[in-house]
Amino acid sequence: MPHLLIVGKKFTPLIENLTAHGHTYTLLQDRATTKFPERKLARRVVADFTDKDSLLEAARSITTPIDGVLTIYENYVLPAAWIAEALNVPGLPVSAAEACTDKFIMRSLFAEAPEKISPAFALVSNEEEVKEFAKRHAFPLILKPANLAKSLLVTKSDNLEELLHNYHRSNELLHSTYKKYAPNRTPQLLIEEFLEGSIHSVDAFMDATGTPQVLEEIVDYQTGYDIGHDDSFHYSRILPTKLSLSDQSALRHCAEIGIRALGMKNTPAHVEIIMTKEGPRIVEIGARNGGYRERMHRLANGIDIVNAAIDVTQGKPAVITSTKQEPCAVLELFPKQPGIFKGIANETLLRSLPSLEYLSIKATPNDFIGRAADGHKMAAVVILHNSDAAAFERDLCIVDEQVSVITET
Numbered sequence: 393m394p395h396l397l398i399v400g401k402k403f404t405p406l407i408e409n410l411t412a413h414g415h416t417y418t419l420l421q422d423r424a425t426t427k428f429p430e431r432k433l434a435r436r437v438v439a440d441f442t443d444k445d446s447l448l449e450a451a452r453s454i455t456t457p458i459d460g461v462l463t464i465y466e467n468y469v470l471p472a473a474w475i476a477e478a479l480n481v482p483g484l485p486v487s488a489a490e491a492c493t494d495k496f497i498m499r500s501l502f503a504e505a506p507e508k509i510s511p512a513f514a515l516v517s518n519e520e521e522v523k524e525f526a527k528r529h530a531f532p533l534i535l536k537p538a539n540l541a542k543s544l545l546v547t548k549s550d551n552l553e554e555l556l557h558n559y560h561r562s563n564e565l566l567h568s569t570y571k572k573y574a575p576n577r578t579p580q581l582l583i584e585e586f587l588e589g590s591i592h593s594v595d596a597f598m599d600a601t602g603t604p605q606v607l608e609e610i611v612d613y614q615t616g617y618d619i620g621h622d623d624s625f626h627y628s629r630i631l632p633t634k635l636s637l638s639d640q641s642a643l644r645h646c647a648e649i650g651i652r653a654l655g656m657k658n659t660p661a662h663v664e665i666i667m668t669k670e671g672p673r674i675v676e677i678g679a680r681n682g683g684y685r686e687r688m689h690r691l692a693n694g695i696d697i698v699n700a701a702i703d704v705t706q707g708k709p710a711v712i713t714s715t716k717q718e719p720c721a722v723l724e725l726f727p728k729q730p731g732i733f734k735g736i737a738n739e740t741l742l743r744s745l746p747s748l749e750y751l752s753i754k755a756t757p758n759d760f761i762g763r764a765a766d767g768h769k770m771a772a773v774v775i776l777h778n779s780d781a782a783a784f785e786r787d788l789c790i791v792d793e794q795v796s797v798i799t800e801t
Contacts, residue, residue, distance in 0.1 A: 393414055393415065393416055394415050394416070394459040394460065394702075394706060395415070395416045395417065395418070395456050395457060395458060395459050396410065396415060396416075396417045396418075396458070396459060396460045396461070396462060396702065396705065396706075397417070397418050397420055397451070397454065397458045397460070397461045397462075397475065397479075398417055398418070398419045398420065398462060398463065398464075399420050399461060399462070399463040399468045399471055399472040399475060400420070400421070400422050400425075400441070400463050400464075400465050400467065400468030400471070400472070401421065401422060401425055401464070401465055401468070402419055402421070403464040403465075405686050405687075405698055406462075406464060406698055406702075409696070409698040409699055409702065410702065413699065413702070415702065416435075416456070417435060418435050418436070418437060418454050418456065418458075419435055419436045419437070420437050420439055420447075420450060420451060420454075420475070421436055421437070421438050421439065422438075422439070422441045422468070423438050423439060423440050423441070424441065424442070424575070426438050437450055437451075437453065437454060438450075439451070441468070441471055441576065442575065442576060444471075444474060447471060447474070447475070448474065448475065448478045451475045451478060451479060452478065452479070458479050458481050459481065459482075459706050460476075460481060460482050460483070460658070460702070460705035460706040460707070461475050461476040461479070461481060461482075461483045461705065462659075462701060462702070462705040463680065464680055464681065465680070466493065466541045466678060466680065467573070467574055467576070469484070469489050469492055469493050469678070469679045469680065470486070470489045470490060470493050470576075471576075472484065472489070473485065473486045473488070473489035473490075474486060474489075476658075482600060482657075482658040482705065482706055482707035483658050483659075483705070484656060484657065484658055484659040484679050485655055485656075485657060487655060488654050488655045488656045488657070488659075488679065489679060491654045491655070492654060492656070492677060492678060492679040493539060493577070493679075494538050494539055494577075494580075495513075495536070495537075495538045495539070495582055495676060496513070496515050496538045496580065496582060498654065498676065498677065499511075499513045499582070499584070501653045501654055502650060502653055502674060504653065505649050505650070505652075505653045506649065507646075507649055508670075508671075508673075509646050509649055509650055509653075509672070509673060509674050510650075510673055510674050511584045511585035511586075511587055511673060512529060512584060512585045513582055513583065513584035513585070514582070514583055514584075515538070515580060515581070515582060515583075516535075516559070516581050516582070516583045517580075517581070519556060519559065519560075521583075522555060522556065522559050522583060523552070523556075525583045526552055526555060526583075529585055530585075531549065531550050531551055531552075531555075531586075532548050532549060532550045532586040533548075533549050533555055533583055533584070533585065533586055534546065534547070534548055534549075534583070534584050534585070534586050535547045535549065535555070535558055535559060535562055535581060535582070535583055536581070536582050536584070537562075537566065537569070537570070537579065537580065537581060537582070538580035538581070538582050539570070539574050539577040539578075539579075539580065540569065540570070540573055540574055541573075541678075542625075542764065542769060543623075543624050543625045543626065543764040543765070544569055544573060544764060544767055544769075545562050545565060545566065545569055545765060545766075545767055546624045546764065546765060547561075547562060547624070547765050548586060548617070548624060558765075559581070561766075562581060563581070565766065565767050566579045566581065567579050568767070569767040572767075587666040587668050587673050587675070588666075588668060588669070589666045589667045589668040589669065589673075590612065590613075590635075590666070590667050591612075591613035591614075591615060591626075591664065591665075591666050591675070592610050592611060592612055592613060592633065592635065592643060592664075592665050592666075592667060593610070593611045593613065593629070593662060593663060593664045593665065593682055594606055594607055594609070594610045594611070594643065594644060594647050594663050594665070595607050595660060595661065595662050595663070595681060595682050595685055595689075595697060596647060596648070596651060596660070596661045596663060597659075597660050597661070597697075597700050597701065597703075597704045597709075597710035597712070598651065598656050598657050598658065598659055598660075598661065598704055599657070599658065599703075599704050599707055599708055599709045599710070600657060600658055600707035600708075601657070602651075602652070602655065602656060602657040604647070604648045604651045604652065604656075604661070605709065605710055605712065606644045606647050606648055606663075607689075607695070607697075607712065608640075608644075608714065609631060609632065609633075609689065609692070609693050609695070609714065609717075610632075610633040610635060610640055610643060610644075611629050611630065611631055611633065611682070611685075611688065612628075612629070612630045612631075612633050612634055612635070613626050613627075613628065613629055613630075613664075614626075614627045614628040614630075615627060616726060616763075616764070619792070620728070621726065621728055621763075622763070622765075623726060623763040623764055623765050624764065624765060625724060625726050625763075625764035625765075625770070626724060627723060627724060627725075627726075628721055628722070628723050628724075629684060629688065629721065629722040629723075630719070630720070630721045630722075630788075631688055631689075631692040631693070631718075631719060631720045631721075632692070632717055632719065635667065639667055639672075642667075642671060642672050643665050643667065643672045645672075646665055646671070646672035646673075646674060647661075647663040647665065647674070647677075650663060650674045650677050651663070651677065654677060656677075656679060658704055658705060658706075658707050659679045659680075659701075659704060659705065660679070660680055660681045660697070660700065660701040660704060661677055661678065661679060661680075662677065662678040662680060662681060662682035662683075662685070663676075663677050664676050664677075680701075681697050681698065681701055684722040684773075684775070685697055686698045687720075687722075687749075687750070687775060688720045688722060688775075691718065691720045691749065691775075691777040692716070692717065692718045692719065692720035692777065693714045693715070693716060693717065693718075694713075694714060694715030694716050695712055695713070695714055695715075697712075699711075700712055718777065718778070718779050718781075718784075719776075719777070719778060719781050719784040719785070719788075720749075720775070720776065720777040721774075721775070721776045721777075721784075721788055722773065722774070722775050723773070723774040723775075723776070723791060724770040724772075724773055725770060725771050725772040725773070725774065725795070725796070725797050726761075726763065726764060726768070726770055726771060726797060727761050727762065727763075727771060727797040727798075727799045728796065728797070728799075729799055729801065730760070730761065730762030730763060730766070730768075730799065730801075731760070731761070731762075731799030731800050731801040732758055732759070732760055732761075732799060732800045732801070733755040733756065733757060733758065733759050733760070733761045733771060733797070733798075733799060734757070734758075734798040734799060734800050735757070735798045736753060736771075736772055736795060736796070736797060736798065737794070737795060737796045737797075737798050738794045738795050739795075741790065741794065741795070742774065742790075742791065742795050745776070745787040745790060745791070746778060746783055746787065747776040747777060747778040747783060747784050747787035747788070748774070748775075748776060748787070749775040749776060749777045750773070750774070750775035751772070751773070751774055751775075752772065752773045753771070753772045754769065754770055754771055754772055754773065755771040755772065755797075761797070761799065771797045772797065774791060774795070776788055776791065
């Protein structure tokens, strides 16, 4: 019976999957996110993730032999790789973990790939470096942190004045945002070319040989910009894709090149790609299943990607069989105008939709909420699914047109 080490935080679908398949596990939990770290609980060891030596000591204190190490959350990808290496068990190589969690390293490796798969980029630490990159590349340009997720502090600038404003604004928020969401990483800002095109993602799985098994199913995105917000957050993730078969093939090929460029093994991968007129270009690759994907692929395709991740974590090939092709959408709701959260417009209508699978309102009434570009997270998450494609489209249209976040300035 395999015994897996879960690193960082508990993830309920993962625990349920492990239990259903007869696996055992130990949770190596981050002390910083633990409410009662002094409590002694079965299957849990609390560790200080700010100190690598202490973390590894905690991992070595687990007496039951470990068959694999995995994490669901971006912040714990690198610690999980350290632990796998220290315990000499299958895991993501540390060099690949560093690349997957640092966009500068990632872009640098992509630049060495046999085909062009990513945009031009540079690290910037002062205004002169920002201006120099702007001289050599056409607007719009993107500023983004090298080590954060969820579109935090990502901005798009259409001219130099806007770019410099966004640079100084990002710099003001950089250290506090890293302290909150990535306390173990060094704050860094990247500037890069804006890629014009539709946004998509695909998940993949690599066993001990590093051979990518890329899913056939591709997810289509809309950003905040696409729906009239001045923000780059991912508004919608939708299955099935509307890409042509040839574009789907090109996207999966690009994903495979990127995965190989990073040297990924014994891990799932989540690849975000923009289909430009010159071909697919990778935005980023994460060493984990994509956000919400365990629900999306289960509902839409009958695929258990959590179990696939468990398999490759132990160095095994993933066994993936799609049994259906039904529509599914995940929508992240942000306010169009920052302000005091007052609720969700037409919430009662939303709750009555036949396609509503899940609704979670994250914001607390009277809290200040705002843009992802300013370091805020979503106010609510909506998941729609329906075996009736026409009913799904009707409900999706209702959410798009009538459901929004209400704020008061």
